[in-house]
Amino acid sequence: MKIKIVLAFAVLQILTFQLLSGQRNATSENCGLPDSEPYLTGELFTPALPVDPTTYFNSEWLSGDIYLSNGEVVRSKLIKYNGLLDELFWQEPKSKNIIKLDKEAILQFHFLNFKGDTSVYFRKIKVKQNIIADSSEVFGEVIYNGRLSLFVLHTFIIERRELVYMNGIPYQKDIYAEEPIYFFSWTNNKTFITKLLNRNSLYPISPANKDKINIFLKANKPLKFINNSYLIRLTQFLSTIVDQ
Amino acid sequence: MKALLYILLILLNCFCLCNAQYKNLSAIPESIYLHTDRRVYIAGDNLFYTLYLKGNPGQMSKYAYLVLRDRHNSLITQVRVDIRNQMAFGSIYLSDTLHSDIYQIVSYTNCMRNEGEYSFFIKEVVIANRFDKKLELFDSTSFNGLSTMSPGQYSVDEIKNENLIVHLDKQFFNTKEKVTFSIETKDIPGDTISRLSVSISEIVPGIPDEPSISSCFNNVAKPSITIEPRQNRCIYHSEIEGPVIEGRVLTMPQSGNQSVTGTMDIENDINNYTILVSTPDSIANMQYTTADSLGSFAILLNHYYEGKELIIRLKESAKASIELDNKFELFQPFTPSELFIIPGIRSYMVRSRNISEVQRYYNEKSEIDTGKIVDHVLAIPRIYYKSFYKVFPADYLPLTDFVEIARELLPSLKVRKSTDNYILSCTDTRNRGLLNKEPAIFLDGVPIDDVNQIINLGTNQIMRIDVLPVNRYYGEMLLPGILAIFSKNLEINNIQFRTPTIRFQAFSSLNNTKPEHYIPDYSNKHIPDVRQLLLWDPEIILHNTEKRQIEFYTSDLQGDYRISIQGITSNGLPLNWSAIITVQSKSN
CATH class of the missing domain: 2.170.130 (Ferric Hydroxamate Uptake Protein; Chain A, domain 1)
Structure with missing residues (x-):
């Protein structure tokens, strides 16, 4: 009986609190804000062939903020990034259609929670990938931002081709493998691009400091998979030995 | 043990109740105070103002509306001002053609319109036309026919000085004397920024002090009359993020200045119309919103559209019209009070008019310093970035x-x-x-x-x-x-x-303007200094307990002047101080 009285009392308290707090919320809503979100622009994504799911940076739709080039921010949208296409996709909430967002409109985007990491940012950077081609704008994951910044471009290469059957019709399927490109950028817009992070690849950054690079690489041997903390350490080290 | 348990439960219940009630009451309704440089103007002058806003910290409107209207409720000036750090300042040009009369300044935010017009800030000013030699309206023989006062106008300022200390060493000054005084805040908590405006102007004899910011924000001057907000209108949104355009889609055709009736047949029974907003430009642009089931809509207007001609239309074909909310529409008529109907007013106005003539003759009009232009990041709502x-x-x-x-x-x-x-x-x-x-x-x-x-x-x-x-x-x-x-x-x-x-x-906000600080030029001794407004500084910023020196020069005009200092702290505390000084000839 005693317990029942206590419980009834507790329920009464909760109800009273919610009722009175609710009054306040209702009052403020009347004078509230109209919808003020900037608009995302893009085209309906209807590829002729399905996109290989392994080429997405995030296989599931994740909530993210999109920073537009005009200074506005679109918050908490379901987004996916595809490294092969180098495109950001948005799941339009009403129709659930997949929209390929205009790259020109985006400055950077941020995954609010990527496998527990709340600091995964991608920024649009201008890259000249080879001598022949003009420079192009691509999305790079921001690994370290400082005097020397490091971005990782999540690019893919065709590793092999397999013959698969779809509805009894054979076709050749490309099997992709990720081949990250490391993009170092100094504050004076000087850049250095490499696919590998071994000694020979890093020497051109500072040919006069080959010894120091060797010592660093010996002391900080990366594991099988290069993780972000190693990349941060490496960038910090390189920024100390390179004069701008 | 049982008694103790019950007491604890009752105490807990009381705590919950009080906490919920406190939260409920913590939503402070917005209120405005407008400090003006003077109360009597000559047509052709500038009316300088500083506007203060009180409301919920972090949730205050960024825009206020200022209306100057005459006794026939014709709007003389209607402007929007940008509020930054709870204040805005600027000037309104009073056209040369205004006739001599009592005018009313009304100021409010869009959010305040939900409370009804009684919550608006109102203030009466007198404007005299330079060519009106008779000033019949202010002739003492015609005082009987005037109507009763407006609400709140006769309120006595009960709070004279609050939270300010002004160090003024004397009360009597000579003509053409440099006067220096200092201002500091008192009883203000640490890490506070105080923003003040100072006016030193000749007193109009017989007119009571205007209510201070303290009395206005402490609700001393509010009338007991409650005027219901206009029914059947869309609810006015707070302009916290930016300017808001509100309106309604009327499914029955209506005549009106701002309505254009559609001619298409109703294709289907649509309630939730889509409203498109855009402006002619070399970039395809658009904002859109959806009306609710009653046809009401509100859109947070992008700053890009400010001051531009907007084309607002329905996406769907419908036999309907769009009616936009007119933010400057006032429903309560203005009836001038008897505040300015006092025996000395006419002679004061004649004197002011003559002074104005002299100043014009010597081309001694105070220059307006165009202050910082309120600019925003321009983010054009573009439809596409790159065409195929x-x-x-x-x-x-x-x-x-x-x-x-x-x-x-x-x-x-x-x-x-x-x-x-x-x-x-x-x-x-x-x-x-x-x-x-x-x-x-x-x-x-x-x-x-x-x-x-x-x-x-x-x-x-x-x-x-x-x-x-x-x-x-x-x-x-x-x-x-x-x-x-x-x-x-x-x-x-x-x-x-x-x-x-x-x-x-679309509206655009007024720039921040203030008169150039007066520094006498004694090389031109033949030019008389006949300023009735000795100082107007619309924005003085004091950090914590900072003491600020203010200096001004008395003119050749002898008489009583009021120093009126109004202000607000970053915590929303009102600040005010007022005193009378006398300027007399050196021989006295």
Whole structure:
């Protein structure tokens, strides 16, 4: 009986609190804000062939903020990034259609929670990938931002081709493998691009400091998979030995 | 033990109740105080003001509206001001043609309109026309016929000085004397920024002090009359993030200045209309919103649209009209009070008028310092960033109409005629399919209804054509392809829209202005200094317990002057201080 009285009392308290707090919320809503979100622009994504799911940076739709080039921010949208296409996709909430967002409109985007990491940012950077081609704008994951910044471009290469059957019709399927490109950028817009992070690849950054690079690489041997903390350490080290 | 448990439960219940009630009451309604440099003006003068806003920290309006109206309720001036750090300052030019009378300044935020007009700040000022030699309205023989006072006008300022210390060493000063005094705050918590405005002007004999900011914000001067807000209106939104355009879609045709009735038949029973807002430009632009089931809508207007002519229309065909909320519409009529109907007012006005004549003769009008322009980050709401292809018709042989242009120059577009109407279709060149609907057509950056409105445009009239023959999304709006045409002579102005449309001039805020600080030039001794306003400083910022020196010069005019200091702290505490000084001849 005693317990029942206590419980009834507790329920009464909760109800009273919610009722009175609710009054306040209702009052403020009347004078509230109209919808003020900037608009995302893009085209309906209807590829002729399905996109290989392994080429997405995030296989599931994740909530993210999109920073537009005009200074506005679109918050908490379901987004996916595809490294092969180098495109950001948005799941339009009403129709659930997949929209390929205009790259020109985006400055950077941020995954609010990527496998527990709340600091995964991608920024649009201008890259000249080879001598022949003009420079192009691509999305790079921001690994370290400082005097020397490091971005990782999540690019893919065709590793092999397999013959698969779809509805009894054979076709050749490309099997992709990720081949990250490391993009170092100094504050004076000087850049250095490499696919590998071994000694020979890093020497051109500072040919006069080959010894120091060797010592660093010996002391900080990366594991099988290069993780972000190693990349941060490496960038910090390189920024100390390179004069701008 | 049992008693203790019950006592604890009762105490807990009380705590919950109080906490919930406190939260409920913590929403402070917004209120405004307007400090003006003077109360009597000559037509052709500038009325300088500083506006203070009190409200919920972090949730306060960024815009206020100022209206100056006459006794016939005609709006003389209607302006919007940007509020930054709870204040705004500037000036209103009082046109030369204003007749001598009592005028009312009304100031409010959009959010305050929900409370009704009784919550607005009102203040009466007198304006005398320079050419009105008789000033009959202020003649002591005609005092009987005037009506009763406006609410709150006769309130006695109960709080004289609050939270301010002013160090003024004497009360009597000579003409042309440099006066220095210092201001500091008192009883203000640490880490506070105080913003003040100072006015030193000649006293109009017989007129009581105007209510201070303290009495206004402490609700001393508010009348007991409660005027209900206008019924059946859309609820006014707080302009915390930016300016808001509100309105309603009226399904029954209505006549009015700002209404244009649609002529199309009702295609289906739509309640949730889509309202499109755009402006003529060389970039296709648009904002949109959806009306609620009652037809009311509100849109947070992008700063890009400020001061521009907007074309607001329904996306859907409907027998309806759009009615925009007029933010400057006041329902309570203004009846001048008897505040200024006092024996000495006419002679004071005659004196002020003569002084104004002298100042004009010597070209001694105080210069206005154009302060910082309130600017915002311009983020154009563009429909697309890069077109699939651009066509400049001037590069080709002349074509007489858009049917020919589409056939010859735009391979993904097809215009065909069905009965009397032209229909535009679009082929998705990327996916090699026909898009289901007519593509969205933009003329000079503005969305239009259909291709029939541009069918007569030939290459001589068109500067550029952008085509995006794919299904596009703009926010959550699907656009089945985009055709954007930019004409040479803004052909959008000649378009007759088929869906309900109105044109509306978007507001832009006033700049911050203040008079140039007066420094006497003793080299021109023959020029008399006849200033009635010795000092107007609309923005003095004090950090914590900072002490600030203020200096000004008395003029050649002898008489009593009021130093009125009003202000507010970053915590919302009102600050005010007032005193009278006397300027007398050196021989006295």
